[in-house]
Amino acid sequence: MNRSGDKFDPDAARARCKAYRRRILEVSQQVPALHIGGALSSVELVDCIYNELMRPGSGSNSPDTFVLSKGHGCMIQYVVLESLGVLDHSDLENFSTARGQLGVHPDYGNPGIEASTGALGHGLSMVVGMALANRINRVDGVIYTVLSDGEVQEGSTWEATLMASSLRLGNVVAFIDYNQMVSIGPIVGLHPHFYPLVEKFRAFGWECVEIDGHDTGKIRATVLGRQGTKPLMVVARTVKGKGVSYMENVPMWHYRSPNKDEYAKALQELG
C-alpha cells in the first residue's frame, strides 16, 4: 500500500501539488535564484512517486528508492520531503545559506537524499547500480528516478539505458520530465532528431509510454499497470514553469527567483 492508500484521490493529489508549488514559491523569496522552472514541471511526477507509488516503511524508510537525476529540480523534492517530515521546516528556511544543509543540488547524506546529483547524466547509471544491488541483496525494492530531457542528450544516459535493459532490470521505473526545454530554450532548435523519444527507448529494450506528466492519476496508473519484466521509461509531457503563466516555457525562469510583485501574482494564479 502506498502513502495515500490503495484508492487514488485526484482532489487530494491536486491539493498536495498546489501546496508544493506555493511552498516552492515561498522558498524562492529567500534566495536570489533557484531552478524554479524545472522544479515546477516535475511537481506531479515527484508527488506521485513519493505519495502514490513508493511504499512507506518504518519511519521515513521505504523499501523503494527515489533518485532525482535532474538534481537542479530539487526544490520539489525538498518540499515533498518536508511534507513527509523527512526534512524539517527549518531546513527549507535555511536553504542555500551558511546555516543550512540543503544546497541548490541534492547531496547524499542529507535526510531523504539517496544520491548526489546535479551534474547531468549521472543519475541513471547510479539507478542501474542500485537496482542491481537490490537483485544481489534479494531486496524487493523499486528504484524510481526522474530525468530531465536535457539529460537524454548525455551519452552516459544512453550507456545506462542500454545496461538497464541488458540486465533486465524490471525494478527500474524512470520518468523523463519532458518539458522540451533546456536552459537556453527549446530542444528542437538544437536537436531536431532528438524526437521521437518513445521509439528510441523501446528500441533500447525498455517498456516506454508517453503520457501527460501533470496528470497524477495517469502517472500512477501507468506505473502500476506496467509489465514489470523490463525497465519502464515514462516520457511525461510537462510544461516548464507549470502553474505560473508568466514562467511557462520562458527560458529566463530556468534559474531565477520572482520578485515581490511576481511572487504575489504567482500565488494569485495558483489560488
Next chain:
Amino acid sequence: MRNTFSETLYKEACSNPKICIVVADISPAGSMAKFGTQFPDRFVNVGVAEQSMIGICAGLALKGCQPFAYTIATFSLYRPFEMVRDDLCYQNLPVTVVGMGAGVIYASLGGTHHSQEDITIAGAIPNMQIIAPCDPLECIEATRWCARQRVGPVYLRIGKSGEPTLTTGAEPWEFGKIRYLRRGEDVCILTYGVIAKMAVEVADALRALGKSVSLASAHTVKPLDRAGIVEALKRHKQVIVIEETAPLGGLGAQTKQLAWDCGAHCQLHTFSLRDAFVDNNGTWEDLLDAHGLSVPKILAAIA
C-alpha cells in the same frame, strides 16, 4: 599482476557476498571468468561503456555492496572522470577503481592507451586513495585491503603480466605505510608500482659500487606516509625517487616538498616520466628510456 588481482578478488568474493565487479570489455580469462561463472549476479560487463561502469559501481555501493570497477587504466579513470569525481569521491563511496596496465605498460598501443598522468589526476580528487603495488605479492595485500575497507574510493593502480616477485621477506604490508624491501645506511630508493623492478636493479648496481642501500615501496601513494618519507630523508645521505608517472604531483614532487618542510640535508634525486607524451614506439623499457628512465641513465644522473 592482473591475474593475481583477479584470483585474490575471487577468493574474497567467495567469503563476502557484497563484493561485485563491473568490468568494461575485458578479456574474461582466468579467475575473472571464474568470478563471472560462479557469481553471475555480481559480475557485470558493461561493454564499451565506462561512464556507466563507474555510475553502476556508485549505485551498488549506495546500496551496501563492495564494488570494483575494472578495465585498462586510461579507460577506468580518464574516460569516466566526472563519474569518478562526483559519483565515487564526492559521495565518498568504498568503490575500487582498478587501473590495469597503468603508466606506459601498454607501450606499443600508443599514447591513447598510456595513463601517465593517473597519479596526478587521481591524487587531486578529495577522498580518493591510491595504492600501486610493486609486485604480485603486494597486489594480493592491496586487493584484500580494498575488498575489506569501508573508508572511501580507491584507485588501485596495477600492472598487467609478468611482473617479478620483489617483496619476498620484506616487512609486512600496511596501508598508508612505506615498506622497506631492504634496509641500508647511505642511499634510500623510494618507488612504487611496476617500475619497482628497475629500482631494484638500481639498488643492486649501487650496492655493487659499495653503497649501503635501502629500498622502500611507497605502495600507498595517497594518503602518503609523510612520517615514513621524512624519516627516510633524515636517515640517508642520498634519496632517490623512481616512478612511472608525470612529474606533477607524483611521489618525487611530494618528497621534495617534504624535504623542504622537514629541512632535510640529504641529496634528493627524482626520476619520473617527463611532462610530455611518450611518442616513440617499442617496448615498455624503450618508452621509459626515452624519458630518462633506465638503470644506466639513472646511475649516470646521480653519480
